[in-house]
Amino acid sequence: MEIDKAIRESDDRRLKTKYNNAIYVIRRALALYSIEEVAFSFNGGKDSTVLLHLLRAGYFLHKMEQKCSNGGLTSFPIRTIYFESSAAFPEIDSFTYDTASSYGLQLDIISSDFKSGLEKLLKANPIRAIFLGVRIGDPTAVGQEQFSPSSPGWPPFMRVNPILDWSYRDVWAFILTCKVQYCSLYDQGYTSIGSIHDTVPNALLSISDSSYCKEKFKPAYLLSDGRLERAGRVKKFSSSINAVGNDSGSVDSHKSSLLVASVIAVGEEILFGTVEDQLGPSLRRKIHSIGWSVSQTVVVQNDKDSVAEEVERRKSTNDMVFIYGGVGPLHSDVTLAGVAKAFGVRLAPDEEFEEYLRHLIGDHCTGDQNEMALLPEGITELLHHEKLAVPLIKCQNVIIFTATNATELDKEWDCLIELTRSCGFLPTMVPYVSKHLQTNLSDVETAQPLSKLSLEFPDLNIGCYRKSRKGPLIISFEGKDQTRIESAVESLCKLFHPGTFSGIY
Numbered sequence: 333m334e335i336d337k338a339i340r341e342s343d344d345r346r347l348k349t350k351y352n353n354a355i356y357v358i359r360r361a362l363a364l365y366s367i368e369e370v371a372f373s374f375n376g377g378k379d380s381t382v383l384l385h386l387l388r389a390g391y392f393l394h395k396m397e398q399k400c401s402n403g404g405l406t407s408f409p410i411r412t413i414y415f416e417s418s419a420a421f422p423e424i425d426s427f428t429y430d431t432a433s434s435y436g437l438q439l440d441i442i443s444s445d446f447k448s449g450l451e452k453l454l455k456a457n458p459i460r461a462i463f464l465g466v467r468i469g470d471p472t473a474v475g476q477e478q479f480s481p482s483s484p485g486w487p488p489f490m491r492v493n494p495i496l497d498w499s500y501r502d503v504w505a506f507i508l509t510c511k512v513q514y515c516s517l518y519d520q521g522y523t524s525i526g527s528i529h530d531t532v533p534n535a536l537l538s539i540s541d542s543s544y545c546k547e548k549f550k551p552a553y554l555l556s557d558g559r560l561e562r563a564g565r566v567k568k569f570s571s572s573i574n575a576v577g578n579d580s581g582s583v584d585s586h587k588s589s590l591l592v593a594s595v596i597a598v599g600e601e602i603l604f605g606t607v608e609d610q611l612g613p614s615l616r617r618k619i620h621s622i623g624w625s626v627s628q629t630v631v632v633q634n635d636k637d638s639v640a641e642e643v644e645r646r647k648s649t650n651d652m653v654f655i656y657g658g659v660g661p662l663h664s665d666v667t668l669a670g671v672a673k674a675f676g677v678r679l680a681p682d683e684e685f686e687e688y689l690r691h692l693i694g695d696h697c698t699g700d701q702n703e704m705a706l707l708p709e710g711i712t713e714l715l716h717h718e719k720l721a722v723p724l725i726k727c728q729n730v731i732i733f734t735a736t737n738a739t740e741l742d743k744e745w746d747c748l749i750e751l752t753r754s755c756g757f758l759p760t761m762v763p764y765v766s767k768h769l770q771t772n773l774s775d776v777e778t779a780q781p782l783s784k785l786s787l788e789f790p791d792l793n794i795g796c797y798r799k800s801r802k803g804p805l806i807i808s809f810e811g812k813d814q815t816r817i818e819s820a821v822e823s824l825c826k827l828f829h830p831g832t833f834s835g836i837y
Contacts, residue, residue: 335389338510347505351386354494357478358390359397361461361492369460370492371411371453374437376424377525378552379465379495381431381514382506386494387463388435412437413453413462415446419527427515434513447486454487461490467498468680469561474710475678499683500558508553521549524562534564558683591761593619594646595629598639598658598667602631610738611656618745619654623761623812634658639670647674647729652758656733656741661704671727672708680709688722717747724748726757766810767817769824769833773805781827782807789820807833 339351361370372387374380388408414428432439442449453459466473473496480491495503500523507514517525521533537555539548555561595615602609609631616626627650632638639658646653658667672679686705707725714723724744725732731748735741752758771778778796786794792811798804807824809817825833 333392357494362394372463376428383465463492466493500561504553518552523552591651592627593652594650596655597631600633634664636666636669640673643674653730677709679706682707762812769807770804
């Protein structure tokens with residue numbers, strides 16, 4: 333069989349792994365359901381084209397296993413569904429009908445919408461499972477597995493998704509390796525094809541050449557960043573803004589308000605006292621430096637449920653949650669899994685993040701499943717900066733640092749601050765100002781006056797500490813209004829003899 337032969341002869345180890353996994357899903361489905369009980373949804377796009385040829389190979393291998401094949405595949409008996417639409421590109425229609433003719437597809441053409449068409453089809457035929465070319469990253473892929481029952485309200489059938497974990501790169505690697513035909517629109521710069529009303533060539537493939545009378549585009553397989561596959565889809569922009577503020581005036585309007593963050597460290601080595609946590613104090617100072625308040629710092633063990641519980645508690649009561657530790661390929665690196673659980677989503681492969689990892693650590697990150705490239709599905713935003721080898725990870729109001737020491741944290745924080753100047757998700761607030769007094773008074777002598785002072789100046793943080801048991805008492809005043817701090821200092825000094833406080837700084 334030419335598809336299986338082409339993959340076996342390929343040097344692309346990743347493609348072989350993806351192929352083998354997809355074929356396993358197909359053969360498993362063909363073992364569970366009879367040929368009359370399965371169908372294939374074909375739409376002429378690149379993903380369903382890949383699935384078509386995987387199904388051909390999978391069916392061939394399935395029949396070989398049953399020793400019913402004479403070595404060739406002359407027919408494709410799986411019922412094929414095509415939803416015909418007046419909004420489809422003519423090239424899609426032509427490719428679909430030509431493909432059906434070339435491979436002897438049993439084409440059921442449905443002119444109604446997807447749901448109504450399925451209801452009629454399933455009433456008239458004993459179909460129990462439908463092969464779909466859904467990939468993670470597609471709008472309909474959220475929450476799906478390789479075998480997923482249809483959603484409530486839909487006719488009952490099993491959705492079979494053999495290429496769910498395939499990336500844009502994987503799709504084109506398969507098409508080019510197997511040398512199969514694909515819709516001509518992909519050679520004209522289209523990277524993701526919807527209807528004629530919402531699809532244009534991907535501008536990232538535009539060829540800059542004034543000699544062309546008409547704008548030209550490179551073929552879809554030359555798109556270097558698969559995450560931008562849908563950049564050719566026309567989007568309807570919303571006037572809504574993020575809760576923290578992305579509009580130009582949001583930062584100014586919040587300048588005088590108080591934004592609160594919490595810090596979560598993941599690491600049993602910190603809890604055991606094996607290592608000293610150097611990142612926590614540094615991160616708190618950095619958060620403080622942009623005018624934010626830190627409500628709490630907590631250290632949790634390397635356990636997914638512990639991380640999830642803490643993130644879930646903090647994300648709803650804080651404007652931002654910063655988390656570090658527990659990120660990587662080790663069994664103890666559970667931070668991303670914990671964050672995903674806190675938001676009620678699963679971990680899913682992220683093609684873009686995997687590309688970064690591949691450049692960073694080479695082919696060691698490829699294979700059946702690169703767990704380092706699994707990110708919380710549907711809520712993850714990668715924050716790129718040219719100084720960072722790997723982007724920062726942001727999941728709604730949770731930012732995950734990968735730093736392992738103070739120097740790396742400094743670099744990641746500086747990049748984050750630069751990025752937020754354009755994105756606005758971490759606005760810089762009115763900075764804190766402070767003043768410190770030093771005295772030889774005892775704690776008993778200062779307790780009542782400071783308690784009253786705290787009630788008189790509730791907008792200030794008034795604290796006390798000693799660097800040693802016999803050392804002087806240091807009283808700190810911290811807030812966002814210098815005048816209020818001066819007033820509080822003056823009020824305290826009036827309660828004692830002149831010279832009681834020294835070392836004002």
